[in-house]
Amino acid sequence: MLTAAEQAAAAVWDAARAHSQAGATAAGRELAATVAGVIALDAAVSCAHDLIQVLGGVGYTWEHDAHLYYRRALSLRALLGPSAAGAERAAALALGGARRRLSVELAAEGQEVRDRIRAELTALAAGDPASYPERLALGGWVMPHLPHPWGRAAGPLEQVVIAEELQAAGLRPANLAIGAWVVPTLVQHGTREQRERFIPPTLRGELSWCQLFSEPGAGSDLAGLSTRAEPVPGGWRITGQKIWTSLARQAQWAICIARTDPAAARHDGISYFLVEMSSPGVEVRPLRVLHAEQLAHARGGTRLCPGQLLQCHPQAEQIQGMALTHEAAELLQVGGPGGGDFKQLRDPGSVAPGGRQRHPLVG
Numbered sequence: 001m002l003t004a005a006e007q008a009a010a011a012v013w014d015a016a017r018a019h020s021q022a023g024a025t026a027a028g029r030e031l032a033a034t035v036a037g038v039i040a041l042d043a044a045v046s047c048a049h050d051l052i053q054v055l056g057g058v059g060y061t062w063e064h065d066a067h068l069y070y071r072r073a074l075s076l077r078a079l080l081g082p083s084a085a086g087a088e089r090a091a092a093l094a095l096g097g098a099r100r101r102l103s104v105e106l107a108a109e110g111q112e113v114r115d116r117i118r119a120e121l122t123a124l125a126a127g128d129p130a131s132y133p134e135r136l137a138l139g140g141w142v143m144p145h146l147p148h149p150w151g152r153a154a155g156p157l158e159q160v161v162i163a164e165e166l167q168a169a170g171l172r173p174a175n176l177a178i179g180a181w182v183v184p185t186l187v188q189h190g191t192r193e194q195r196e197r198f199i200p201p202t203l204r205g206e207l208s209w210c211q212l213f214s215e216p217g218a219g220s221d222l223a224g225l226s227t228r229a230e231p232v233p234g235g236w237r238i239t240g241q242k243i244w245t246s247l248a249r250q251a252q253w254a255i256c257i258a259r260t261d262p263a264a265a266r267h268d269g270i271s272y273f274l275v276e277m278s279s280p281g282v283e284v285r286p287l288r289v290l291h292a293e294q295l296a297h298a299r300g301g302t303r304l305c306p307g308q309l310l311q312c313h314p315q316a317e318q319i320q321g322m323a324l325t326h327e328a329a330e331l332l333q334v335g336g337p338g339g340g341d342f343k344q345l346r347d348p349g350s351v352a353p354g355g356r357q358r359h360p361l362v363g
Contacts, residue, residue: 027098044073137203174205212256229258
């Protein structure tokens with residue numbers, strides 16, 4: 001509820017700001033107002049509904065004002081029309097070129113950071129576009145929060161400024177998708193050889209990843225992990241099945257957890273591997289789900305060399321937790337891995353039951 005309310009407040013505030021902002025175009029003002037209507041009306045209904053759910057029975061009585069807020073929200077949405085229509089209009093405006101350029105207002109010391117970053121990126125953008133992926137990766141611009149040499153050891157302020165200035169310069173780092181939570185794991189826990197082999201091509205967008213965590217009948221519950229890795233001459237042999245594996249059919253490599261000590265406690269005896277998806281014995285099958293996106297079901301057995309073991313127990317569980325933490329952080333970024341765009345707002349598959357529009361870009 002707090003997240004939805006904050007998103008709605010921010011969108012409405014931006015719409016008001018756009019209408020009093022010098023230099024804002026008519027299309028930009030309409031876009032801001034339309035986006036505010038799409039977000040705020042649905043947020044009002046969902047927050048009021050969730051409030052009643054939290055309150056329980058008293059939320060349905062005259063003793064509490066919750067039902068009044070719910071009625072008001074429903075009435076406003078009915079009066080102004082379904083959010084799907086607003087999303088269609090926002091998509092049309094965006095596809096027609098309307099934009100809202102937002103930036104953080106910085107103190108004097110922050111402006112110095114912006115000037116320095118802008119100068120570096122302006123110089124980079126003046127070069128050959130074919131060199132952008134390589135130069136963005138070498139400069140630490142793709143994941144600037146990482147330590148050198150993979151990133152720029154950037155703090156929160158610098159990260160925000162870098163994101164804004166990259167967009168202003170027309171520079172777009174590679175979308176790492178699942179690689180965005182593989183790379184930090186390799187930085188912290190990988191061997192030197194693993195870091196040098198996998199991180200640079202991932203940052204350039206040349207190497208794609210998937211994650212082999214969830215299993216049929218166990219989900220992501222480590223205690224139910226049944227995939228096994230057994231030591232064999234020259235490395236390891238992994239046998240088992242994984243499910244809900246996004247990008248498995250496109251990815252070249254995967255991060256995989258497997259049980260290496262069956263005698264250990266259920267949450268222990270687990271190791272973390274790097275698996276090449278084209279390895280003999282790896283079979284990927286499509287998994288069709290309700291919203292038509294194809295995920296994957298990976299199964300089979302394959303042999304790995306010793307260098308594909310990232311970490312053996314007991315640290316593997318902590319590493320998996322670290323990877324999932326980076327996953328959550330990346331997915332919260334607007335326009336980041338998994339982020340949508342205005343074209344997705346026109347996709348009929350983005351309409352939830354009841355006509356409520358899912359907005360992959362704005363929440």
